[in-house]
Amino acid sequence: xxxxxxxxxxxxxxxxxxxxxxxxxxxxxxxxxxxxxxxxxxxxxxxxxxxxxxxxxxxxxxxxxxxxxxxxxxxxxxxxxxxxxxxxxxxxxxxxxxxxxxxxxxxxxxxxxxxxxxxxxxxxxxxxxxxxxxxxxxxxxxxxxxxxxxxxxxxxxxxxxxxxxx
Numbered sequence: 667x668x669x670x671x672x673x674x675x676x677x678x679x680x681x682x683x684x685x686x687x688x689x690x691x692x693x694x695x696x697x698x699x700x701x702x703x704x705x706x707x708x709x710x711x712x713x714x715x716x717x718x719x720x721x722x723x724x725x726x727x728x729x730x731x732x733x734x735x736x737x738x739x740x741x742x743x744x745x746x747x748x749x750x751x752x753x754x755x756x757x758x759x760x761x762x763x764x765x766x767x768x769x770x771x772x773x774x775x776x777x778x779x780x781x782x783x784x785x786x787x788x789x790x791x792x793x794x795x796x797x798x799x800x801x802x803x804x805x806x807x808x809x810x811x812x813x814x815x816x817x818x819x820x821x822x823x824x825x826x827x828x829x830x831x832x
Contacts, residue, residue, distance in 0.1 A: 703727070708734040714742045722751035722758070731756050777809070785814035786821045795820070799832040 669689070672678035683690035689698040701708060703724045708716075716738050721727055738744055748757050764773035778784055792798075792813055798806065802819070805811045811819075823829050 703730045708737055711737055712739060713737050714739065716742065716744045718744070718746045720748045721746050722748040722755060727756040779809060779811055779815050784818045785812070786817040788813040788817040791817035791820040791824070801832045
């Protein structure tokens with residue numbers, strides 16, 4: 667959808683390839699490659715910008731990372747985004763390295779409430795319901811969450827009971 671945003675303002679480069687696996691922009695000699703994490707995925711390329719998503723949930727993360735990280739040359743960038751999946755595995759180890767400022771990783775945390783679409787109708791999920799929990803009060807006072815954001819949070823927690831009590 668970022669390319670669509672660029673098109674709307676007249677800044678999108680011309681694409682000559684656009685399919686489920688690749689986008690190619692000959693005017694700027696760039697391509698975007700989309701692949702699923704596999705043991706051989708990416709080994710044949712040089713990636714100047716590599717984005718790995720949901721690394722904590724890859725079944726073969728160590729094998730893939732061993733093959734794909736060397737494809738990024740000096741000066742290249744690796745972005746990894748993931749939700750947590752417990753205190754083990756490559757994603758956890760990278761987060762720990764970043765926290766300790768080892769290995770060249772930087773940790774950036776983006777909380778869910780930064781997404782403007784994560785709102786719900788307070789009349790449905792807050793009004794006439796239980797008063798705000800202690801956690802909701804903290805989110806509201808420390809992070810400025812609105813009633814609509816707290817309603818969204820409650821809607822997710824009601825829809826997904828394994829999240830447990832607040």
